[in-house]
Amino acid sequence: MNPTFRSLPSRCAGALACGVFLGLLPGPQSAHAVPPPFAIQGPGVNAGDFRITVFASGISFPLGMVKLSDGSILVAISDGTSFWSGSVGRLLRLVDADGNGVADGAGTVLYTGLTGGQTSLRHYGNLFFVTGQGVGRPITILRAGATPASALTLVGKISINYPSGSWMHPHSALNLRPTPGHPESCDLFFQLGSDQNFAKTTRTATLSSSTITGATGTLQGESIYKLTITDNGTSVVASALTRVAKGLRNAAGFAFHPVTGDLYLEDNGIDGLVDVNEPLSADELNVVPAAQIDDGTVPDFGFPTNYTAYDTGVLVGGGGVQPLMAFQPVPDGLLDSESEGPNDIAFAPPGFPPGLDNGIFVGFHGKWALGGLLNEENPLVFADLRSKTYFQFVGNKEPGIGHLDGLMSTDDSLFLADLTATGSTENSNKAGVIYQIKSLVSRLAYRTSHGVPELTWPAGVLQQADDLSGQWGDVQGATSPYPVGVDPARVTRFYRTRN
Template structure:
């Protein structure tokens, strides 16, 4: 009995020691600074940490998603994981955030951010809310304590995260992801990009006559188009789109990890982009391929809009920004950067990087690696989500796995 008690005490002590060690490891890992030494960039570029868990109140950056700058040059970041929006001021302009300021909490899986004058619009999973300036409320960066409804009763679930941006035409654009992998949606607002007026009224592509409510649908057949931006010269809207999982190129065939390709689409009013029936042909950008396991009416895919360019399957392109406001060399100014978040749906992981979309005659012609290294030897330590150009002309990158914001600068002549 004495021996048994000693063994039980030893076992309990061993388990306790292991749990303490694991807790310490987790704390150290959570507070570890991302190692950027493995990030590869073109000559002349440098990447640094703008904010992470080491920043004052950096724990608020867990799950960092989409970003936007206000008129004063302050960076705002959403966290769908934390149901919050934060501000990252850099008062001394040294390229490092002073702290992470909580702007709004208790949100509902927020992602997209858009400034319209002195109003901050936040895209929750079930609708858009707005924050207004309140100079007396200094605890949260001078914003009102409570968000007010702006656009309500949007469909949620499935691909639930939404983005909102103010277009150059003065309208608000909002994506609604599909509720499923492949299906026919019962809600016509699913798998779309919507358009609204600045006062939150639907302003879709098709004008509704009579007593029927105006639709907000601007473009359809978009399984999950979270990232979009407008070409600086033409004003054309380009949106990333994530293709369906577990697809085959033959009827009842084996899953092909290389299908379907991800899309960069040029978004035009009233166009249908193919999902759930079709995907772009990487070998012929003017054609759409019919899914042999989920077919539409004969000839339907020929009526849909083919992508402007394609990416490798299951790379999960999300954020996109054009580079005209950077201080980079002239050959970058007409191009765009896309954040590849990576996907679970591949035997061989792919993505986890930034790519450059090269444009010629205002149209995308080539996809080229720009920043790589978040995926190393099959292991992923970071997942880029969004990209945006700051008022300091640098490129900012959010990472929801590392809980960090990176800053990429250009230094002519640097190696």
């Protein structure tokens, strides 16, 4: 079938200026077959550009998610009636073979025996990294099997050991990047937040492992750390524990920019000193430039004495690295609409429509144990990195949503894990839900990655022609991202995608 096309403004720079032009794009696909489970909103947002489905339901406390090589989804769950106690952590593989946005069946467990309260899952090469929140929940490293459907095997565990007494914001988040210049290694990033609501953390924790050499060191609170992990095929070795950032109350969600490698992170605002539901300071979105991660400096984001006051926007202290954005209530008629307690962030899928393709989605937990209309602080926010503005993409007035605490982006979809639709983490067995928001707009885009021009597209086959009236041919073997070189023998080239 011949695809339909719409024009794309040409964006050429650097080597592409000699005559490589971006061409035409297919239009939107079919709209929803069934009503979506919730509404989306915001400036320029067209609900018809998306398919929103309940990807999986009846799951116990889903949170961390990764996409496997065959397109299936691996999710960390905590089986039991309580997220915090008595549950068993498992890694569940969900398959959507027909691509209809709904997982086929209940899924298959690829690993079990983890402690409950699992909060983060990441993947690099043949290794999987999973952790829970706080004491007794180590960072567990697992190895992939022969196929995406194969069981995972244990490689080792890294423990974070806390001093006696409570620690308000223990470790809970992970992320990974390739170690610069060492493709056999990856850098594991994790956070250790403040031990109190509104005071400097003076105590320390320690890192240790009985199975992974080199996983040792002292950890200061209010920080993000990185640890290099080298895979030897049958075992791993850790090295170079490094403090990456400080002055952070609780950076429980962070992600790397897919092009620049900059580390973006959220930080949780200070709870109200009189009413904990009315924060003293605003939640934040911050960034550590890629070059600064490895240059030996440790940026200080200012907690506890420097912050942006909630609601008023007054800058207190004025020291430290200032945030990219401080999340304030959004005007909404007579009452402002609140967004409180960010838990996870994810970069927008590259296949999302223009206006939603250059930013970060932020999932807000909201009120601790409430869901639906009782939790008026739990939206999904889109933060636009071009304009440095934000809006609620999924509002905080959805009756069926509890806490959109887990986010994962693919080329054309954003997956959302609702930890528990009832809002309660104590009596909500199998109340978790995973949603898929899939773009129906196939969009060819241009970018430069490490100085190399690339084309990206979420779906379809890349085609090429010498002119718009000429014959279009498939670019054999082309996958997204596709590097675009300059051919002196061909003055002009046009590109498009077909379904």
